[in-house]
Amino acid sequence: MLLKNLNEGSKIVLKDSYSRNGSLLKIFRKVYEVFYNLLAVFVFIGLWEFISRLEVINPVFLPPFSKIVSAFLGLFISGDIYVNLFISIQRSFIGFFAGLAVAIPLGLIIGWFKRFERFIDPLMQTFRNLSVLALLPVFVLFFGIGETSKVIVIAWAVTWSVLINTISGVKNVEPQLIKAARSMGVSNLSLFKTVIFPGALASIYTGVRLGATSSILVLIAAEMLGANEGLGYLLYLYQSNMKIPEMFSIIIILALLGLLVNYSLVGVEKKLFKWKERA
Template identity: 35%
Template structure:
């Protein structure tokens, strides 16, 4: 008890400036912690994603370094990085193959996007059409794209048209299915309310159905973009003379394993970049919905 009283006496006898310094330091520390928590809460996805990538690269390096995975079959990340830098440098072989693949992939995706949206909106809007062609669409949707390669070659030959057609086919189905379900899934209460207020069919379709369906259409668009670049590699095997798919296959045949993985990494980067662009467009076009549902 006497010790506590002496400590209190010392604290009370401390200069005012010293106490102010302690209070200021405590406030600064608290402010810094709050700023860190706010920053982490705002960018937690990016920060945790970076940590996940770092852990993946470390495990990759550790697996090859300890020979858990044979380095002849899975090149160490530093070797793949060197092959990537060399291939993308001016005059590098990989750099020359990216352009043709991007052209094919984006062209096929845009064709599949347009067809998927138009056909999906028509089928989702017209009930009779939906019931009429549902068995046909279900049949073609169930077919493997690999089984259709000979058909594409017969109709379009071994040129660019067949490769773009394959990519378009792969991108079409997820976009079509999501668009159809999104249009059919618009709540009837919204449509009935617009009709009660005297809106005509065109107004209801453009101002009620489409805006309500857009948030559910975008996941299909992003999935279609992923399918498009997945099918691109297989499409480039069909008589192509340039492209990342050909680069990957020729590297594997020449047993240049780091270069093979460098091509795979490039395809992944292209897919991730396209997905980020589409996600930004989705946030821009459907931000109003986020504002309504986040409360």
């Protein structure tokens, strides 16, 4: 009896030790994965610091990364960045949702009505291939240098990626699902709500992700021309005044903002479309 109790006790101890070791191993693997994913970034920063310190490139134009970090922190400590950051996010946000409000309904209509698609496609392809920056003076001419022209430029850039992906999503809905719904006597409106739109949603969301990135990229160009507030304005101001560490700090803020938006949308996508991973 005593031996049996000792054996059972030793088994419990071994199980606890195995579970602890297993959890520690999982934590170690997670830390390793994070480090490995960021390794290229660390190597890039190290090379940047090394090249600048050796003056392979003039440090006036490429200051050491440590100086840029110092300038980056200084912008937040002084509070100079907050108002401009908020204004840029606000412009990007408004332009982004304005683009979605146009692109998604229009894409659903074009994707569903084939004759309308054939009619509108040449004009749509022409506009889609126009450079946003080339159109910026036109928007300024029509809407002035105020907020309206900047928001419209952003909305224009967002519209095309969302529009094309929405059309593609509608056209690529499984035909068997449509036939099955029609055989059950479903009306066109119900078919659209229950089959077409849900089937196109994954493709639409891909366009939304691309549009979110475009809204930030185009925002900077819009703010560099005819603005007195915003991250794009600060970027141009620091470059004009040869405040190079501060200029690179703004570029880093923009990169971090883009990464935050992208990975946030990726996280939402994984939760909304779990079936894609299973497939």
